[in-house]
Amino acid sequence: MNILTNPYLYMKRTLRFNMLSFILMFIPLAIFAQGTITGTITEASTSNPLPGANIVIQGTSTGTTSDFDGNFTLNVDSFPVTIVISSVGFESQELTFDSSQTINVALQDGLELDEVVITGNRSKPRTILDSPVPIDNIGVEELTSGGQPTIESMLTFKVPSFNAQNQAISDATAHYDPADLRGLGPSRTLVLVNGKRKNQSAQVFLNRTPGKGEVGIDLKSIPVAAIERVEILRDGASAQYGSDAIAGVINMVLKKDVQYSTFTTKTGITSEGDGFNFATDFNTSLGFGEGGFVNLTLGYYNQELTNRAGTPGIADLPSDARPNEIAWAENNPDLGMKVGQPDLEKGDVFVNLSHPIGDNSEFYTFHGYTLRTGRSFAYYRAPYWRRDVADAGFITAPEDFQGYQPTFETRIKDNLNVAGINMDLGDGFNADLSLTFGKNSVSYTVNNSVNRDYLADNGTSPRTFNPGGYSLSNVIGNLDFTKAFSEMVSTSFGFEYKRENFISNEGDPLSYYGGGSDSFAGIKPEESGEWDRNNFAAYAGLDFDINEDLLLGVAGRYEDFSDFGDNFSWKVSGRYKLGDNGALRASYGTGFRAPTLHQRHLTNSQYIIVASSPEPLLQGTLANNNPAVEALGVPNLFAETSKNLAVGITYRVDRNFSASLDFYQIKVDDRVLFSSQIGSDDDDTTTNPVEQILEDNGVVAVQFFINAGDTKTTGADLVLNYRNIDMGSGILHASLAANFNKTEIDAIKTPDALADNGYDIFERIEKGLITSARPRSKFIIGLDYLADTFEIGLYNTLFGKVTITSPLGEEFDQELSSKLATDLSLKYKFTDKLSVTGIVNNLFDVYPDVTKASTGTAQAGSRFVYSSEVQQLGQLGTNFSIGLNYRF
Numbered sequence: 001m002n003i004l005t006n007p008y009l010y011m012k013r014t015l016r017f018n019m020l021s022f023i024l025m026f027i028p029l030a031i032f033a034q035g036t037i038t039g040t041i042t043e044a045s046t047s048n049p050l051p052g053a054n055i056v057i058q059g060t061s062t063g064t065t066s067d068f069d070g071n072f073t074l075n076v077d078s079f080p081v082t083i084v085i086s087s088v089g090f091e092s093q094e095l096t097f098d099s100s101q102t103i104n105v106a107l108q109d110g111l112e113l114d115e116v117v118i119t120g121n122r123s124k125p126r127t128i129l130d131s132p133v134p135i136d137n138i139g140v141e142e143l144t145s146g147g148q149p150t151i152e153s154m155l156t157f158k159v160p161s162f163n164a165q166n167q168a169i170s171d172a173t174a175h176y177d178p179a180d181l182r183g184l185g186p187s188r189t190l191v192l193v194n195g196k197r198k199n200q201s202a203q204v205f206l207n208r209t210p211g212k213g214e215v216g217i218d219l220k221s222i223p224v225a226a227i228e229r230v231e232i233l234r235d236g237a238s239a240q241y242g243s244d245a246i247a248g249v250i251n252m253v254l255k256k257d258v259q260y261s262t263f264t265t266k267t268g269i270t271s272e273g274d275g276f277n278f279a280t281d282f283n284t285s286l287g288f289g290e291g292g293f294v295n296l297t298l299g300y301y302n303q304e305l306t307n308r309a310g311t312p313g314i315a316d317l318p319s320d321a322r323p324n325e326i327a328w329a330e331n332n333p334d335l336g337m338k339v340g341q342p343d344l345e346k347g348d349v350f351v352n353l354s355h356p357i358g359d360n361s362e363f364y365t366f367h368g369y370t371l372r373t374g375r376s377f378a379y380y381r382a383p384y385w386r387r388d389v390a391d392a393g394f395i396t397a398p399e400d401f402q403g404y405q406p407t408f409e410t411r412i413k414d415n416l417n418v419a420g421i422n423m424d425l426g427d428g429f430n431a432d433l434s435l436t437f438g439k440n441s442v443s444y445t446v447n448n449s450v451n452r453d454y455l456a457d458n459g460t461s462p463r464t465f466n467p468g469g470y471s472l473s474n475v476i477g478n479l480d481f482t483k484a485f486s487e488m489v490s491t492s493f494g495f496e497y498k499r500e501n502f503i504s505n506e507g508d509p510l511s512y513y514g515g516g517s518d519s520f521a522g523i524k525p526e527e528s529g530e531w532d533r534n535n536f537a538a539y540a541g542l543d544f545d546i547n548e549d550l551l552l553g554v555a556g557r558y559e560d561f562s563d564f565g566d567n568f569s570w571k572v573s574g575r576y577k578l579g580d581n582g583a584l585r586a587s588y589g590t591g592f593r594a595p596t597l598h599q600r601h602l603t604n605s606q607y608i609i610v611a612s613s614p615e616p617l618l619q620g621t622l623a624n625n626n627p628a629v630e631a632l633g634v635p636n637l638f639a640e641t642s643k644n645l646a647v648g649i650t651y652r653v654d655r656n657f658s659a660s661l662d663f664y665q666i667k668v669d670d671r672v673l674f675s676s677q678i679g680s681d682d683d684d685t686t687t688n689p690v691e692q693i694l695e696d697n698g699v700v701a702v703q704f705f706i707n708a709g710d711t712k713t714t715g716a717d718l719v720l721n722y723r724n725i726d727m728g729s730g731i732l733h734a735s736l737a738a739n740f741n742k743t744e745i746d747a748i749k750t751p752d753a754l755a756d757n758g759y760d761i762f763e764r765i766e767k768g769l770i771t772s773a774r775p776r777s778k779f780i781i782g783l784d785y786l787a788d789t790f791e792i793g794l795y796n797t798l799f800g801k802v803t804i805t806s807p808l809g810e811e812f813d814q815e816l817s818s819k820l821a822t823d824l825s826l827k828y829k830f831t832d833k834l835s836v837t838g839i840v841n842n843l844f845d846v847y848p849d850v851t852k853a854s855t856g857t858a859q860a861g862s863r864f865v866y867s868s869e870v871q872q873l874g875q876l877g878t879n880f881s882i883g884l885n886y887r888f
Helices: 007-025 140-144 151-156 171-175 323-331 387-391 452-458 597-601 627-631 689-696 764-771
Strands: 035-043 054-057 063-065 071-076 081-086 093-097 101-107 135-139 162-164 179-181 189-193 227-233 248-254 262-270 277-288 292-303 343-357 361-377 407-426 429-447 465-484 489-505 529-545 550-561 565-577 582-593 604-608 617-621 640-652 657-674 699-703 705-726 730-748 777-787 790-799 802-804 814-816 819-829 834-841 879-887
Touching: 035 081, 054 071, 063 071, 081 101, 093 101, 135 140, 140 151, 140 227, 151 162, 151 179, 151 227, 171 361, 171 407, 171 429, 179 189, 277 343, 387 452, 465 597, 489 597, 529 597, 627 689, 627 699, 689 699, 730 764
Parallel strands: 035 101, 189 248, 617 699
Antiparallel strands: 035 071, 054 063, 054 081, 081 093, 135 227, 162 179, 227 248, 262 277, 262 879, 277 292, 292 343, 343 361, 361 407, 407 429, 429 465, 465 489, 489 529, 529 550, 550 565, 565 582, 582 640, 604 617, 640 657, 657 705, 705 730, 730 777, 777 790, 790 819, 802 814, 819 834, 834 879
């Protein structure tokens, strides 16, 4: 039974999760330490307490963090012991003790290479310099310095290999913004929150945008105010984390016991006078019991639509235009179109809690809930496009008919709930037992529309429809162990059980009557349903520090899925230090991505009238197990597999200057593709075998998901950082980061029944969304000047070339030139706790190249000035914003 329609089942499931969290909190543990190290951590430059600093026993994952006042207590099993103290933006310190002591430690401003990260190595934390794989560590102040409104846009302008931009006129996709690393699509980047897997979104992207046919993570559901830092592993990691970690891993680390409560508010508007936005958030920490904390984040965000539509005017009129149609086009040269970001309103609540249990263990739990509503717009139904509606006299008299523009409105909910216990089992053994529940749901409303078939049959029609929606949830149980045998040898191993559930909710009957509501037909009873699957995984990894310079690591993971089978992924990695300041690093491994439940079971179709048939026939997206799809020879979906190779060097020239360069190659086999439409050929005099299969199944045209693509992605990442440049009255931080990336399609594997009859299941315009829709290069240059009372930031992002792939042939393709976006930030500090910041994004009002009509893409040179099929810097133009930050 569907829990959404049965409150009792929903309450029962929620109660079970809460009961388990309660039980985990009070599991008795009897773990005794032989001594304690206590102390206070401060900032060397200001002598202020430094909360949230990591204090870890070297070679283990055993550790603690400093509290609001910079104080900490670390229990140790035996002496002598070496501890590592680190914090984002500061140099690490290593200290050795022979007995219990109380210490005071002042951390110096430092390079990112000194920062300890937890992503990419499950056996023990390492600094970025010590890691055998490339990792970015971005603090929240750096994230927010550029003035972007959401986490995905912040990462786009901070991480060269990350891309996400808003989509226009693309149904639900406009409310999610597909995002990816290294141009490999939203499905192949794993997202973690505090090291725990974030649930995928309920929406599969079906429109012609980057990421078409894929499912990503709803990054908008993670409020920036709750984040302490973001760790980005730029390497395949399926052997450690499982499915999806082909391009890399993004780990959102939540704030803990922060020193100050923070209130932030911000508002902005574009130079065109639209896109007004307002944001406010609050973050604070409270003491909890003996040595515990509760971190609370509340957030609100509202944005209004933007419009960058073209103005074709009367040039779009048909030759038999009616007087009211001519007058409408003359009065509305943009033909009523709204092309830009949607209206959006969002509220967030995040809680991160921790409490010690015994001397060396802790209970932790974190919870997030986001509710978001949005409104985007379909094509305006010009009066000459809908003469049947005009002639019905339903909306207005026929001679006064002005057409109509349907809206596509969403209500998106996302929640994440995690509870667990970190346990120090003694003798270098640590365990982490956790339970995760995550869910994302979307429901649709279509307003200002008409069901034309219902109107024709009944002389009237509703104007508002509820076409249904989707939800995806998962429950994950993890048991993870780490063991440090010595400072040279450490291991990690663990187990995971996951259950996923996908629901397709039926729309109201009039939303799917006949052809359905105009612009988006509802989900039919036969398309609705509930599907689930489960999988079990076991993994292990071993790190061997052969000597102080040479590290070798190996990892493997076995995973078995109930709906398609199993997979084993493995990885080897190594790092060789170049003295104390540099390292060579390399890795090679395999990976995989499980097809999502959406891709296996989604049906999104409509019935159309065909003259040769007495009954309406089906067309649209059909599920992988639909009889018509199976008859075409399309196999049951199975896992994509990958081979990842990476090699790089990182070097710290001096205390303030560092550089890294990494090369990579990622081969993906049996990539899941969303096919082109398969239907009748151009010969109306004969019926080919494919047409016969479709006819036998009552289908006129079909699209489907299929394991058919082999791709190869090669590229390089360059990072340069120069910090603490003395400018007399202040200091200057400078950075340059760049990504070079190229994806090629090596093969498209077509089922015999389709290949033998000349069908192309993945046309060149679909291939272009994979190979040339994202920039092949991106450069980010940042300058930050910090003085006593003010700060200035200047950031330049150069988006490389992209290509609009024409359906008419290669000679009609259009290459769009590189574009430079310049952001300027000025922050004035009234006190050390109160500041105001003014930001100008895209200072020089740069837009993409205008799309040529000769490309033959949808409404190019007409309703659309800029292409929505490729992405660089977006279509907002200049944006002005001002914000206030108060700490107390």
